[in-house]
Amino acid sequence: MPSPSKLLVLYTGGTIGMQQTASGLAPASGFEARLRSQQALETGRQLPSWVFRELLPPIDSANMSQSNWLAMAAAIRAGVEQDGCDAVLVLHGTDTLAYSAAALSFLLLDLPVPVVLTGSMLPAGAPGSDAWTNLFGAMQALQQGVAAGVQLYFSGRLMHGARVSKLGSETFDAFSEPPRQRLGVRAGVTPANLDYRQPRQPVSLAVLPFYPGIQAAQVEALLASGVRGLLLECYGSGTGPSEDAALLAALKTAHARGVVLAAVSQCPHGHVEFGVYAAGSQLASAGLVSAGGMTREAALGKLFALLGAGLNQAEVEHWFALDLCGERAD
Known part of the structure; x- marks a missing residue:
């Protein structure tokens, strides 16, 4: 260069x-x-x-x-x-x-x-x-x-x-x-509404780790605060408290009203692959989209850039799942 x-x-x-x-x-x-x-x-x-x-x-x-x-x-x-x-x-x-x-x-x-x-x-x-x-x-x-x-x-x-x-x-x-596994398909040409000339606006986002003892009411309160995107830090390959019907219902309700729900792994060397465990499949069915091997920092920044550009929920989920700059794939 x-x-x-x-x-x-x-x-x-x-x-x-x-x-x-x-x-x-x-x-x-x-x-x-x-x-x-x-x-x-x-x-x-x-x-x-x-x-x-x-x-x-x-x-x-x-x-x-x-x-x-x-x-x-x-x-x-x-x-x-x-x-x-x-x-x-x-x-x-x-x-x-x-x-x-x-x-x-x-x-x-x-x-x-x-x-x-x-x-x-x-x-x-x-x-x-x-x-x-x-x-x-x-x-x-x-x-x-x-x-x-x-x-x-x-x-x-x-x-x-x-x-x-x-x-x-x-x-x-x-x-x-961190040597995370990179899972993702290259997006190819960057769409005009996502390139560096595109104006962005601040957007309400939240990050929440799963932990033993987390309560559905706590998740509901966070989702009710007006967040447009929630990044959930899941266990291992993308699992969480899948037997908590109230928690899953809170996620499904939020997703139905347009909140983007994304999942990263808590493991420094981990990646999200929902289908490995039934517990992960339950989260995917609640509306979560996988961040693959993205870090917390990358997933949060990507949600901000996508939602801040004015994209709707389906558009955000589409581009979040694709590799835009090397964050998801080598």
């Missing part, structure tokens, strides 16, 4: 640019000057020319929301379409980095330039920090050529944006692509 002629560095906040305050580390502006000063000290690296944009206010990624995802996608589109950037580097906090990488993977379908996200476990300038290593490593990877699409760079590795999860809270190699 060609080297970028103009890189957009999009700063959203996160640990990488945090400063110490009386109450602890907090997001801070002014990172462009720090970045340029540090780059002047980086000898021996071949890095692309870049422009800097900052989403204000910078946030701790623990406060990430759908509105922030939409703002990032809009800033990236503007950088490409209006400013002539041919690559993008997003600086982001690590707590929700994998969620944002997944969401952007689906919000930016068919964007003709590479988008790489990175961050750090320690702030830039802190003793032993991984901040500059990750940031300049991501820049160097882009300089060497990265394919169009969304990826995450961390601890020396480029990872697929819709397959990565944060697996550690302290180690520098905190992110990985």
